[in-house]
Amino acid sequence: MNWKVLDHVPLLLYILAAKTLIFCLAFAAVKMYQRKRLEAKQQKLEVEKKTQEKKESQ
Structure with a gap:
Protein backbone atom coordinates (compact mmCIF):
# COMPACT_ATOMS: atom_id res chain seq x y z
CA MET A 1 0.00 0.00 0.00
CA ASN A 2 1.18 3.49 -0.76
CA TRP A 3 1.46 5.14 2.67
CA LYS A 4 2.34 8.54 1.20
CA VAL A 5 -1.30 8.87 0.15
CA LEU A 6 -2.28 9.07 3.82
CA ASP A 7 -0.25 12.28 4.13
CA HIS A 8 -2.79 14.00 1.88
CA VAL A 9 -5.93 12.86 3.75
CA PRO A 10 -6.41 16.12 5.72
CA LEU A 11 -6.15 18.15 2.52
CA LEU A 12 -8.67 15.90 0.80
CA LEU A 13 -11.06 16.24 3.74
CA TYR A 14 -10.77 20.04 3.59
CA ILE A 15 -11.50 19.95 -0.13
CA LEU A 16 -14.52 17.72 0.45
CA ALA A 17 -15.81 20.02 3.21
CA ALA A 18 -15.35 23.11 1.02
CA LYS A 19 -17.12 21.45 -1.91
CA THR A 20 -20.02 20.44 0.32
CA LEU A 21 -20.31 23.96 1.70
CA ILE A 22 -20.30 25.46 -1.79
CA PHE A 23 -23.03 23.07 -2.95
CA CYS A 24 -25.18 23.83 0.12
CA LEU A 25 -24.84 27.58 -0.39
CA ALA A 26 -25.65 27.26 -4.09
CA PHE A 27 -28.74 25.18 -3.30
CA ALA A 28 -29.90 27.75 -0.73
CA ALA A 29 -29.36 30.58 -3.22
CA GLN A 34 -37.26 30.58 -6.72
CA ARG A 35 -39.17 31.84 -3.66
CA LYS A 36 -38.69 35.49 -4.62
CA ARG A 37 -39.78 34.78 -8.18
CA LEU A 38 -42.88 32.94 -6.95
CA GLU A 39 -43.77 35.74 -4.52
CA ALA A 40 -43.45 38.32 -7.30
CA LYS A 41 -45.69 36.23 -9.53
CA GLN A 42 -48.31 35.90 -6.77
CA GLN A 43 -48.18 39.63 -6.06
CA LYS A 44 -48.69 40.37 -9.75
CA LEU A 45 -51.71 38.07 -9.83
CA GLU A 46 -53.19 39.78 -6.76
CA VAL A 47 -52.81 43.20 -8.39
CA GLU A 48 -54.45 41.95 -11.57
CA LYS A 49 -57.29 40.45 -9.53
CA LYS A 50 -57.86 43.73 -7.68
CA THR A 51 -57.92 45.72 -10.90
CA GLN A 52 -60.34 43.20 -12.40
CA GLU A 53 -62.62 43.57 -9.37
CA LYS A 54 -62.52 47.37 -9.65
CA LYS A 55 -63.48 47.21 -13.31
CA GLU A 56 -66.40 44.87 -12.54
CA SER A 57 -67.71 47.06 -9.70
CA GLN A 58 -67.83 50.18 -11.88
Whole structure:
Protein backbone atom coordinates (compact mmCIF):
# COMPACT_ATOMS: atom_id res chain seq x y z
CA MET A 1 0.00 0.00 0.00
CA ASN A 2 1.18 3.49 -0.76
CA TRP A 3 1.46 5.14 2.67
CA LYS A 4 2.34 8.54 1.20
CA VAL A 5 -1.30 8.87 0.15
CA LEU A 6 -2.28 9.07 3.82
CA ASP A 7 -0.25 12.28 4.13
CA HIS A 8 -2.79 14.00 1.88
CA VAL A 9 -5.93 12.86 3.75
CA PRO A 10 -6.41 16.12 5.72
CA LEU A 11 -6.15 18.15 2.52
CA LEU A 12 -8.67 15.90 0.80
CA LEU A 13 -11.06 16.24 3.74
CA TYR A 14 -10.77 20.04 3.59
CA ILE A 15 -11.50 19.95 -0.13
CA LEU A 16 -14.52 17.72 0.45
CA ALA A 17 -15.81 20.02 3.21
CA ALA A 18 -15.35 23.11 1.02
CA LYS A 19 -17.12 21.45 -1.91
CA THR A 20 -20.02 20.44 0.32
CA LEU A 21 -20.31 23.96 1.70
CA ILE A 22 -20.30 25.46 -1.79
CA PHE A 23 -23.03 23.07 -2.95
CA CYS A 24 -25.18 23.83 0.12
CA LEU A 25 -24.84 27.58 -0.39
CA ALA A 26 -25.65 27.26 -4.09
CA PHE A 27 -28.74 25.18 -3.30
CA ALA A 28 -29.90 27.75 -0.73
CA ALA A 29 -29.36 30.58 -3.22
CA VAL A 30 -31.43 28.79 -5.87
CA LYS A 31 -34.23 28.21 -3.36
CA MET A 32 -34.21 31.88 -2.35
CA TYR A 33 -34.35 32.92 -6.02
CA GLN A 34 -37.26 30.58 -6.72
CA ARG A 35 -39.17 31.84 -3.66
CA LYS A 36 -38.69 35.49 -4.62
CA ARG A 37 -39.78 34.78 -8.18
CA LEU A 38 -42.88 32.94 -6.95
CA GLU A 39 -43.77 35.74 -4.52
CA ALA A 40 -43.45 38.32 -7.30
CA LYS A 41 -45.69 36.23 -9.53
CA GLN A 42 -48.31 35.90 -6.77
CA GLN A 43 -48.18 39.63 -6.06
CA LYS A 44 -48.69 40.37 -9.75
CA LEU A 45 -51.71 38.07 -9.83
CA GLU A 46 -53.19 39.78 -6.76
CA VAL A 47 -52.81 43.20 -8.39
CA GLU A 48 -54.45 41.95 -11.57
CA LYS A 49 -57.29 40.45 -9.53
CA LYS A 50 -57.86 43.73 -7.68
CA THR A 51 -57.92 45.72 -10.90
CA GLN A 52 -60.34 43.20 -12.40
CA GLU A 53 -62.62 43.57 -9.37
CA LYS A 54 -62.52 47.37 -9.65
CA LYS A 55 -63.48 47.21 -13.31
CA GLU A 56 -66.40 44.87 -12.54
CA SER A 57 -67.71 47.06 -9.70
CA GLN A 58 -67.83 50.18 -11.88
